[in-house]
Amino acid sequence: MRNFAWAFVLISVVSACTFNSNDKKTLPILGSRKLETKTVDGKTVTDTVYQTITPFKFVNQYGDSITNKSLDADIYVADFFFTTCPSICPVMHRNMLKVYNTFKNTGDFKILSHTIDPKHDSVPVLKKYADKLGVTGNTWWFLQGKKESTYELAEKHYMVAVKGDSTAAGGYIHSGYFILVDKQKRIRGVYDGTDPNQVDQMIGDIKTLLAEPDENIAQ
Numbered sequence: 001m002r003n004f005a006w007a008f009v010l011i012s013v014v015s016a017c018t019f020n021s022n023d024k025k026t027l028p029i030l031g032s033r034k035l036e037t038k039t040v041d042g043k044t045v046t047d048t049v050y051q052t053i054t055p056f057k058f059v060n061q062y063g064d065s066i067t068n069k070s071l072d073a074d075i076y077v078a079d080f081f082f083t084t085c086p087s088i089c090p091v092m093h094r095n096m097l098k099v100y101n102t103f104k105n106t107g108d109f110k111i112l113s114h115t116i117d118p119k120h121d122s123v124p125v126l127k128k129y130a131d132k133l134g135v136t137g138n139t140w141w142f143l144q145g146k147k148e149s150t151y152e153l154a155e156k157h158y159m160v161a162v163k164g165d166s167t168a169a170g171g172y173i174h175s176g177y178f179i180l181v182d183k184q185k186r187i188r189g190v191y192d193g194t195d196p197n198q199v200d201q202m203i204g205d206i207k208t209l210l211a212e213p214d215e216n217i218a219q
Contacts, residue, residue, distance in 0.1 A: 025208050026208065026212055027180075027188045027189060027205055027208055027209055027212070028188070029050050029186050029187070029188060030051075030186075030187040030188065030189070030190065031050060031051030031159070031186070031187045032050075032051045033048055033049065033050045033051065034048075034049050050184075050186045051157075051186065051187065052184065052185040052186055053068065053153075053157050053158070053181060053185040053186075053187075054068075054153065054156070054157050055067065055068045055069075056068050056145070056149065056153055057145065057149075058114070058143035058144060058145035058149075058150075059123060059143065059144050059145065060123075060126070060141040060142060060143055060144075061123060061126040061127040061129070061130045061141065061142045062123075062127070063123050066112075066141055066143060068185065071110060071112075071181075071185075072183070073108055073183065074108050074109060074110045074183060075108060075109050075110075075180070075181065075182055075183060075206065075209050075210060076109065076110040076111065076112055076180075076181050077096075077099060077110075077111050077112070077178050077179065077180055077181070077202070077206070078111075078112045078113075078114065078158060078178070078179045078181060079092060079096065079111075079112075079113050079114070079176075079177065079178050079179070079193055080113075080114050080115075080116050080150075080154050080158075080160060080162055080174050080175075081093065081113055081114070081115060081116070081174070082115050082116050082117035082120070082121060082172055082174075083115065083117070083120070083121050083125055083126070083129045084117070084120065085172070088176045088193075088194050089176075091176075091193075091194045092176050092178075092193035092194055093113070093133060095193055095194070095195075095196055095199040096111060096113070096140075096178070096193065096199075097133060097134070097135075098196075098199060098200075098203070099111065099178075099199065099202065099203060099206070100135060100139060100140050102203055102206075103139065103206065104137065104139045104140075106139075106210070108183075108210070109139065109206065109210065110138075110139060110140070110141065111139060111140040111141065112141055112143055113140070113141070113142045113143065114143045114145075114150050114153070114154070115142065115143065115144050115150070116147075116150060116151070116154070116162050116172055116174055117172060118144045118145060118146065118147050118150065119147070121142075121144055122144065123144060126142040126143075126144060127142075129142060130142050150162070151163070154174075158177075158179045158187070160174070160175045160177050160179070161173065161174060161175050162174045162175075176192060176193040176194045177190055177191065177192065177193060178190070178191045178192075178193040178199070178202055180202060180205060180206065180209065182209055188205070188209055189202060189205050
């Protein structure tokens with residue numbers, strides 16, 4: 001399953017960075033890629049096309065419509081949770097609060113937390129959850145949408161496992177990964193959201209990504 005692929009990434013890639021000619025750290029681009037050949041000004045040019053996050057449309061805790069276009073100028077971190085989760089979600093979001101507090105005044109950074117239980121997690125429920133965490137403003141959005149759309153986004157694009165399971169605690173199984181995405185909608189890092197050390201690593205990587213000029217992005 002794809003979540004096992006990310007487990008391998010966590011071991012081998014998440015701490016890995018490359019360095020450009022100015023000794024500035026850059027982050028790898030993760031996910032699939034392909035070569036695309038096209039003609040530009042009469043010349044044949046081959047570009048590398050990277051996996052990107054598909055277009056989406058959800059509603060946040062304020063009742064506002066949020067699409068992929070809402071993030072065109074932003075770096076963001078995505079995760080999947082549900083408000084009644086009795087296991088890893090409280091740990092994940094305690095750790096995410098450190099990320100939120102570090103970057104809540106950064107204009108081009110967002111956090112997206114997608115509920116995997118939209119039937120229960122209505123907009124008012126998500127707002128109450130955000131309030132309990134002390135989250136205000138528009139840096140951290142708690143998103144609700146069609147269950148099928150959320151699960152497809154999780155599994156096919158963020159490559160994290162999500163499914164209902166009546167035998168699991170809370171009735172759902174999901175991974176606790178935080179996914180770091182750049183302004184071009186490419187995955188640049190994967191982190192275990194239950195591990196404070198990996199969350200600290202992500203905070204450092206977000207700072208690296210915020211400082212990274214587009215023309216110097218690692219290939």
